[in-house]
Each structure stands twice: as C-alpha cells, then as structure tokens.
Amino acid sequence: MFWLFFAIFLVACCGAGLTGGLFPPGPWYRALAKPSWTPPDWVFPVTWTTLYVCMSLAGARVAMQPSPEAMLALALWAGQVAFNGLWTPVFFGLQRIKAGLFVLIALWVLVAATLWALWRVDMVAGLLFAPYLLWVTIAGALNISVWRLNPDEAKNPPAIET
Structure with a gap:
C-alpha cells in the first residue's frame, strides 16, 4: 500500500513539475x-526531482497513518503542491516577477505549515520536507533579487498576447 500512495503523491508532484x-x-x-549566486540551469531539474521524491515519500508515510493530524498534514500537502505548480506559469508564463513573489510567499508558508504538520505525525516525513523548505527559501531570495535587479521589468511586465 505504501508504494501505491507514493506513486499517487509522485504523480501529483509531476503534475506540478509539468508546468x-x-x-x-x-x-x-x-x-x-540575476544575482551572481543564481544556480546554474542544470541544478533545477536535479533539485526538483530529488525534492519531488522526498515530498512523495513524506506524503506516503503520513497517508499510512490515518488520524485527524494526518488528514490535516495531507490537506496542507495538497495545498502546497498546488502553489508549487502555480509559480511557474505566473513567473515565466505571465512574466510577472512581483506576482511570482507573492505566490512564493504563500508557497513558503504552506511548505512550512506542511513540514510542521507532517512532523507531528511522523518525524521522518517532516525531515523529508526540510530540504524543500530550504529550496523554496532560496527560490524566494532569487525571486526577490530578480525583482530588485529589474525594477522596470517588474513595474511594466510585457503584454501577453492572446
């Protein structure tokens, strides 16, 4: 049953990753x-693949422990993966740097809350979310830096053709 849950959570992560x-x-x-500390392009797919596996393992571990606390953790898990999938279309698709930052702030809060809720049910599941919170923190710092380094672009985003 664990591997079925893992596969379901991984499919959800892949859905977010498809964006x-x-x-x-x-x-x-x-x-x-961009700031000088911007990671090279190859880091992103490697990091996200690793994070999605960890997120899926965490979700599967908690899904095996049905309780009110587990249900809260899983609801938060679903919320964070939705916001995970939202940032890319907002930032890259709509080319909205500031709006992307607001999505990232909401994502960070959801990831932190999910980590806390997972930890309460299963310490290992909580630990599996810690690298994700770190990565979202880095992504937020990068988004803020891009916003500050490109004030004209942030104030006047390009018109999106319909």
Missing part, C-alpha cells in the same frame, strides 16, 4: 539581470 515544461524560462528570463 516547468509548459512555461520554460525562455529568452525573457535569460535577458533579466
């Missing part, structure tokens, strides 16, 4: 000024 293929960074992002 990266639907809305790749492209020339708009490459033209933006």
Whole structure:
C-alpha cells in the first residue's frame, strides 16, 4: 500500500513539475539581470526531482497513518503542491516577477505549515520536507533579487498576447 500512495503523491508532484515544461524560462528570463549566486540551469531539474521524491515519500508515510493530524498534514500537502505548480506559469508564463513573489510567499508558508504538520505525525516525513523548505527559501531570495535587479521589468511586465 505504501508504494501505491507514493506513486499517487509522485504523480501529483509531476503534475506540478509539468508546468516547468509548459512555461520554460525562455529568452525573457535569460535577458533579466540575476544575482551572481543564481544556480546554474542544470541544478533545477536535479533539485526538483530529488525534492519531488522526498515530498512523495513524506506524503506516503503520513497517508499510512490515518488520524485527524494526518488528514490535516495531507490537506496542507495538497495545498502546497498546488502553489508549487502555480509559480511557474505566473513567473515565466505571465512574466510577472512581483506576482511570482507573492505566490512564493504563500508557497513558503504552506511548505512550512506542511513540514510542521507532517512532523507531528511522523518525524521522518517532516525531515523529508526540510530540504524543500530550504529550496523554496532560496527560490524566494532569487525571486526577490530578480525583482530588485529589474525594477522596470517588474513595474511594466510585457503584454501577453492572446
């Protein structure tokens, strides 16, 4: 049963991850000024693959322990994965740097709450979410830096053709 739950959570993560293929960074992002500590492009798929496996393991561990606390943790898990999938279309698809930051802030809060709720049910599940919280923190710092380094682009995002 554990592996079935793991597969279900991994499919949910892959759904969120598909937005990266639907809305790749492209020339708009490459033209933006970025901080010197911006990770190289290859780091992102490696990191997200690892994080999605950890997130799925955490979800599966808690799904095996039905309780009111587990249900709360799983509800938060679902909320954070939805916001995880939302950031890419907002930032890269709509090219809205500031709106992307607001999505990331909500994502950070949801990931932190999910980590706490998972920890209360299963310490290992909580620990499996810790790298994710760290990565979202880094992503938030990167989003803030891009916003600050590109004030004109942030104030006047390009018109999206319909």
